[in-house]
Amino acid sequence: MSRARRWFLPALITVLVLAVVSPPVASAAPVGLDGAHWIWFPEGDPRVSAPAADRYFRTSFTAPAGTVSEALLVVTGDDTVDVWLNGTPLAASPRRVDAWRQAIAVDLRSAVVPGVNTLAVAARNTSAGPAGLVGRLRVTTSAGTSELATGAGWRSSRTVPEGWEQPGFADSGWSAALDLGAYGVGPWGSGVAAPDLAAGSPLAVTGGTVEHRAEPLGIDAAKPRFGWRLVSSSPQQRQGSYQLVVSTGTQQVWDSGQVTAATQVDLRYGGPALAPLTRYTWRVRVWDTQGRASAWSPTYSFETAPGSWTAGFIGAADPDLSGASWIWYPEGDPVAGVPPQTRYFRRTVDLAARPSAATLVLTGDDTADVWVNGTQVSTSPRVTDSWKNAAVVDVSALLSAGANTIAVRADNTTQSPAGVVGKLVVQGGPAVVTDAGWRASQTGPSGWERPGFDDSA
Structure with missing residues (x-):
């Protein structure tokens, strides 16, 4: 035969499917530049002219203990800025002419920690001319609020070694930043536009996976893990938070809400128990570290096991x-x-x-x-x-x-x-x-x- x-x-x-629930996280409101001072590395008169070069700035602040509800930095630099918090790169201003005329809002929640935090900024003057950095941050937790603005208390350097943006770096040999005057001083005036949080993010979600597989069948994990990749139409863009929605048919099963996290892999399902042998669809959107939302991802799917x-x-x-x-x-x-x-x-x-x-x-x-x-x-x-x-x-x-x-x-x-x-x-x-x-x-x-x-x- x-x-x-x-x-x-x-x-x-045989398979068993379970789930747990996680609460959503609220988004933050922007802060203004009033009270902040323009600063630069002490070389000549940067309000008139400074060399076309990168300059580097560091400071520290203390975040109150407790649940963080807001951690926002509003910053701009003539001509551009890149921002790190506690060694984590978070945001960069657009590389275009006069980009400094619109501040960027940097959501710090994914990197802020209770206690001492280190903020590092690389500012670039792209051509000989006025150069400056101005910014203000506010961190609000259940225990209180901490605020910080650019001023003479910041440290600055014309060159940096590897690791300069890390919390443990010793900047005692750096120069005190030169205070160029309060926001509103010339040549910049007070016309810096507020961050446009309604603008769409240049980030886009692609390559969605469940349990590290694309469109998988027979998912038997108790709490399936989701993942995705990001592409961007602009350089130096990063995820600050995400929202993930799972459905079956026309019925929504779980909405994560806006979750503060830079992670893009192994994000656990947190909704009610999934039925066996059922096809589920899911999609995700992200907010970049400037608070701008991406479009929703394509709709992905997975099917649970018997x-x-x-x-x-x-x-x-x-x-x-x-x-x-x-x-x-x-x-x-x-x-x-x-x-x-x-x-x-x-x-x-x-x-x-x-x-x-x-x-x-x-x-x-x-x-x-x-x-x-x-x-x-x-x-x-x-x-x-x-x-x-x-x-x-x-x-x-x-x-x-x-x-x-x-x-x-x-x-x-x-x-x-x-x-x-x-x-x-x-x-x-x-x-x-x-x-x-x-x-x-x-x-x-x-x-x-x-x-x-x-x-x-």
Whole structure:
């Protein structure tokens, strides 16, 4: 007999899916530049002219303990600035003529820590002419507020070694920054435009994954992990927070809210329990560290694996499938997904006498047709998710003393998880469940569903 006609013990399939909930995080409002002073490295009169060069600035501030509700730096530099907090690069101004005329807002929440924090800024004067840096930050926590503005207390340098932006760097040899005057002083005046938080972010989300796989099937993680990549139409752009939404069909299952995090991998699902063998869709958007929201990502999807269910998942009539295991022909990983195919299953049941009552409960993903002693007793509806409603059949009239045969033809209609689960309950006799005692085959030759068929090979 060819391998395709041989019968095997089926594979058993088990999975459990759980979830937890996380609270959303509120966004921050911008602060102004009033009270801040323009500063530069002490060389000549930077208000009139400074060399075309990079200059470097550092300061520290203390953030109150407690939950951070706001940590925002509004900053600009003639001509450009790059910002680090505690060694983490966070934002950069656009590389264009007169970019200093519009301040950028830098969301510091992803990098701020309770206690002492180190703020570092690299400012570039792109051509000989006036040069300056001005900024103001505010950190608000449940324990209080800390504010800081540019001024003579900042340290500055014309050159820097590796690691200059890190908290542990010793800047005692740096020069005190030169105070050029309060915001509003010439040549810049008070016309610096506030950050435009309504503008769209140059960041875009791509390459969404669940459990490190694209569009995966058979996800059995208790709390699936999401991930994505970012592309940007402008340089030096970074994620400051994100919002992730999971749905099934038209029903929203979970909305993370806006979560402050620069992380783009291994972000855990935090909604209610996911149903087995269900297709979910998800999408995400991010805010950059300047508080600008990206467009929503493309819609991605994943499908959960089969589970060990009771009546709460299968059918409205509360059929009893306790003790039964999901089974399939032993090939690949039926939990993760197998190609569209038909597989055949048989079980012989020995009864001491003809039962007065017997009920068979059975379903298959995607469909299952059932015979008892050669008589067809059930056919799954050919509709989406028909497996969610198990067939419940009174088979007492078809059973007899001696050997009895239950036969199932199951169809997996798409590349997806596949399985059969069932239970025969005989009054006064044994309960028979789907388990490793069933036989399975890739083909069903003539008579395969009848009691006399030889499935031993």
